Amino acid sequence: MKEYAIYPFEEMRITQAHNEGNHLAHWYPFKDVADKPWDEACKDSGRSSFCPQNDYVIEEILGLGNNITNSVRIKTVNKVIIPYQDEPVYLELTFTHMEEEDLRKLYVGQILKKGSKPFREGKDGANAYHFHCTANIGKYYGFKKNGNGKWCYVYEKSLLPDEAFYIDSNVTTIYNARGYRFQEVPKQFLPARGWFTKGDSGENVDKINNWLAEHVKGQFFGDYTEACVKVFQKQNGLEEDGNIGPITLSKMEEQGFKE
Numbered sequence: 105m106k107e108y109a110i111y112p113f114e115e116m117r118i119t120q121a122h123n124e125g126n127h128l129a130h131w132y133p134f135k136d137v138a139d140k141p142w143d144e145a146c147k148d149s150g151r152s153s154f155c156p157q158n159d160y161v162i163e164e165i166l167g168l169g170n171n172i173t174n175s176v177r178i179k180t181v182n183k184v185i186i187p188y189q190d191e192p193v194y195l196e197l198t199f200t201h202m203e204e205e206d207l208r209k210l211y212v213g214q215i216l217k218k219g220s221k222p223f224r225e226g227k228d229g230a231n232a233y234h235f236h237c238t239a240n241i242g243k244y245y246g247f248k249k250n251g252n253g254k255w256c257y258v259y260e261k262s263l264l265p266d267e268a269f270y271i272d273s274n275v276t277t278i279y280n281a282r283g284y285r286f287q288e289v290p291k292q293f294l295p296a297r298g299w300f301t302k303g304d305s306g307e308n309v310d311k312i313n314n315w316l317a318e319h320v321k322g323q324f325f326g327d328y329t330e331a332c333v334k335v336f337q338k339q340n341g342l343e344e345d346g347n348i349g350p351i352t353l354s355k356m357e358e359q360g361f362k363e
């Protein structure tokens with residue numbers, strides 16, 4: 105199935121584009137040693153997290169135990185479709201200024217699963233919580249200083265955020281796109297975020313079960329009923345056969361069931 109690169113933050117509040125302020129010096133006029141960063145401040149209050157919407161693998165961690173600003177370089181596990189070109193490609197991202205405590209838990213080769221929240225914004229090398237981000241494709245040439253004195257992640261091709269990512273409006277609320285023109289991801293290819301499947305647990309599964317019990321009424325003892333009986337039997341230390349016999353029935357009656 106086609107996989108689209110989806111913007112990896114729940115709030116978009118871009119506070120500095122690639123061609124503004126101290127970002128301009130990242131690439132102008134030194135295009136050979138350059139990247140095109142943007143600053144993502146997310147909620148702009150509290151500590152937001154990077155929230156990947158594709159699976160990524162960590163390629164490099166910088167900034168622990170030295171004076172380099174905290175950073176990670178990551179790459180999509182799969183080739184993804186990006187707005188910049190038709191051919192699927194590995195998308196390479198860098199993030200800077202993240203929380204050191206989170207960075208310490210990461211390791212090279214680690215898979216960052218879509219929907220996870222592996223690290224939060226930090227202030228290492230910055231005066232306000234935000235992520236300094238770059239998106240790139242092609243060969244990586246290194247972390248290099250250009251003629252303007254800016255440290256850049258030098259790849260074959262540096263992309264603007266709207267060239268690298270589609271937006272899934274179910275994931276990202278846009279507060280400030282800073283003039284970038286993001287496109288919505290084609291709906292039929294949305295990632296399976298928020299879907300629930302067999303084996304899942306948690307508060308939402310509880311809500312789903314309660315809702316279904318209210319809304320799916322019928323007099324047919326089917327797979328759903330059988331599955332519920334098995335769960336009930338398991339919870340009560342009974343044999344999980346999915347049938348309601350005298351033992352199961354009396355347990356149910358103890359807990360309020362009336363025929």
Ligand SMILES: [Zn+2]
Pocket residue numbers: 120127141142143235236237
């Ligand atoms: Zn920045």
